Amino acid sequence: MNSQRLALKYGRKAIQARLTRGHKPKTLLPPPREAGDNGPAIIRNALANPIESPRLSDIVTAGDKVVVVASDCTRMTASDVFLPLLVDDLNRAGIPDRDIAIVIALGIHRSQTEEEHRSLLGDALYTRIRPVDHDARDSGNLVFYGTTSRGTEVAVNRIVAEADKVVLTGAVSPHYFAGFGGGRKSVMPGVCSLKANLQSHLLVFNPSPQRGRNPAVRVARLAGNPVHEDMLEAARMVSPHFMLNTIVGTDKNILAAFAGNPIAAHEAACKHYLENFAVAVTVRADLTIVSCGGYPKDVNFIQAHKAIHTAYSVTKPGGWMIVLAACSDGFGYPGFLEWFQFDTAAEFEESLRANYEIYGQTAYATFEKATSVNIVLVSELEPAHVQQMNMRTAATFEEAYHLATKNLPVDFETYVIPDGASTLFLTTDEYTASFESITGERESEAREIS
Structure with a gap:
């Protein structure tokens, strides 16, 4: 050559x-990633056209205590763009700032700094609502929900558990053993206990007495992937009421957004990612x-x-x-x-x-x-x-x-x-199986x- x-x-x-x-x-x-409309417009359109769900404004009722679960700074989600718009939606539906809590889904990551909190919410929203970091090790602030069919003991952040309405937010991107990020990951591992996190992550392996990695645990794979299915089962226990997930480009611009039913909207986001941003060889x-x-x-x-x-x-x-x-x-x-x-x-x-x-x-x-x-x-x-x-x-x-x-x-x-x-x-072959x-x-x- x-x-x-x-x-x-x-x-x-x-x-x-x-x-x-x-x-x-x-x-x-x-493939070329065209942002098309601007980020706020993409978010507003998603909120106005939820998937298999009423609009958020029709789900909440004045007097509700609403918790919004958001990702930490290790995830590129454009939350500084969509959280203010989401909170505005809640305000217009009769939910004042004092009835809204934003819980940062750390999983077992470290706590966020004040600067990181500000960057996640944006300056204006940060002055109105101070986010709370989830602590997976604080047993006094965890509520036990039950055990999944695969043996994961699901204990969830008390603020989330005691809310009248729970809204999940985040971003969809490939994950090398959960298939994709976003959706149910806001619950597990996001706001679950350390023990639940470890039990769920161990599902990358074949169940005992077998040894080796479970062949269904792989990137861009959902159905049949035990890690994904265990996380989904945990999320169903919590029964979140609404979800907003973005797909974000390398320059942090919002390429797409999906809102609505936490399962259906997440699946739609994963399908969109695979169809538009993945390449088969x-x-x-x-x-x-x-x-x-x-x-x-x-x-x-x-x-x-x-x-x-x-x-x-x-x-x-x-x-x-x-x-x-x-x-x-x-x-x-x-x-x-x-x-x-x-x-x-x-x-x-x-x-x-x-x-x-x-x-x-x-x-x-x-x-x-x-x-x-x-x-x-x-x-x-x-x-x-x-x-x-x-x-x-x-x-x-x-x-x-x-x-x-x-x-x-x-x-x-x-x-x-x-x-x-x-x-x-x-x-x-992998692309087809993922789809x-x-x-x-x-x-x-x-x-x-x-």
Whole structure:
């Protein structure tokens, strides 16, 4: 092939990548994401046209205590745009600010700073309503609802449990084991107990005495995915009254919004995402080169894992991946590297089942990938730490490219993914299965890259 030059984001700069071997590389890009109308107009239209539900203003009644559940700062939802509009809707329906609580669905994330609270609500709304962070470890402020069919003991934030009306908000984006974010995740893990969170997350594994990852637990998969179905069962116990979810672009603009019945509206949002923002590829590549999209998407390794998962989905077993992820803030969690002390996935799984941690699950997923494909990581991490994760390390792209290509046949196929953290690529079979898991129907036409 003739050489090809590409500029790929890495941290706060761009790396010049020169590709000289194999077949001509295919650059995998998402479909154009046109915002169309402005964000507030998209939100107003969604609220005015709810899916399988009355309008919010027809659900609430003067005197109701209303709780709005909102995501924390780790999720890009555009809540500073939609929360003021949602509260305005409630005000017009006779619900004053004093009867509205905004609970931040932290799951087991850290508490938010005052600045983060302000950014989530917007300056004007923050001066009127002060949000409350959910605390999954505060047993005195949790109300037990019951146990799911899979054994998860559902205890929920007391403010949410004692509300007359509950409104869920958030954003829909791919999630590597829950299928998609948004919807029921505002309840589980968002406002549930630590114990419930851990029990639900353990459903990534096959039930005992079987071992290994449950094959139905995967990105963009809903029906049949036990993690999704357990979260949905928990949300049904709480029986939220209304939902508003956005789909947000890489520049934080609102691309679409879905409101109404918490189950039907969420499924509609997931279907819309799959149809409009996912791309199917017909074959897996021998070599996949992926950038996270630069800072802050590659600020730490845990954030970079999203791009690694995207590239892994379209790379042949035993193939090669070159990952550009600066990781200027290290791993993103103090104990993350300590999980890489096992020689086999079975040993890793046994330890994780016995002492589950959320980021231990990310470490396990990383271990699975690094032992089934060859990953070369270009980063600021210590080389010894990269090797401990069963990956190869390279100081430059050129070094990584040489290392990968010398182990591939002459006619190898290459994919280049410039923004792996913000894009969903699936094989054609996976795309079809994902569509069926959302709609129960076969999709008619996938966006394909041959």
